[in-house]
Amino acid sequence: MKVTGTVEAIREIEQTVELARTKGKILIGKEVKKKQPIQGEKWESKAFSRSYEIYADEKVKDWEDSSHAFFKLLVSDAVPINFWYEYRDGDSRKGMGNVSIAKRHLEAAYKIIPGFKVAFKRAVGQNNGNGGNHVS
Numbered sequence: 001m002k003v004t005g006t007v008e009a010i011r012e013i014e015q016t017v018e019l020a021r022t023k024g025k026i027l028i029g030k031e032v033k034k035k036q037p038i039q040g041e042k043w044e045s046k047a048f049s050r051s052y053e054i055y056a057d058e059k060v061k062d063w064e065d066s067s068h069a070f071f072k073l074l075v076s077d078a079v080p081i082n083f084w085y086e087y088r089d090g091d092s093r094k095g096m097g098n099v100s101i102a103k104r105h106l107e108a109a110y111k112i113i114p115g116f117k118v119a120f121k122r123a124v125g126q127n128n129g130n131g132g133n134h135v136s
Contacts (some may be wrong), residue, residue, distance in 0.1 A: 003099045007085055009116050009123040010097035016054055016115040026054050026112055048085055053078035054112070079105045079112070099123070 003010070017018050020026045085097040099120075101109060110117040 001103045001106060002098055003120065003123050004096060004098040005123045005126055007095055007097045007116065009126060010083060010085065010099050013099050013116065013119040013123060014114050016119050017054070017081060019115070020113045021062075028052050028054055050083045052081045054081065054109070055079075079108050081105075081109065097116075 003013075017026075017028075021028050024038075057080055080102070082100040083097065084100075086094055104118075
């Protein structure tokens with residue numbers, strides 16, 4: 001499922017992931033930040049994406065200290081969440097972003113990331129209220 005909306009609405013969703021990691025509620029297995037290259041001298045690359053693989057099982061959080069937890073981490077399914085933001089001048093999507101998460105992982109994200117459901121539903125609700133967001 002992909003929700004497109006304002007940078008602020010999508011960033012609010014991403015902040016719930018970052019806060020959950022800070023408070024130790026989730027383990028992020030992989031975090032990727034990457035700029036999207038743009039062709040031409042006039043265009044500065046101001047589009048970027050962030051991807052997270054989230055593990056929520058309490059037993060995997062101690063993976064560095066326990067061989068059992070490390071094994072559990074290896075066989076656990078991650079919840080992948082991808083964020084994309086557009087800041088380039090001259091692009092019709094400037095000020096927009098999107099978040100992508102598989103529908104099958106959405107309920108898990110709602111349960112394990114405090115505030116994720118509220119922020120996600122708010123972005124979807126803005127779409128339904130013609131606030132500029134799009135769900136696909």
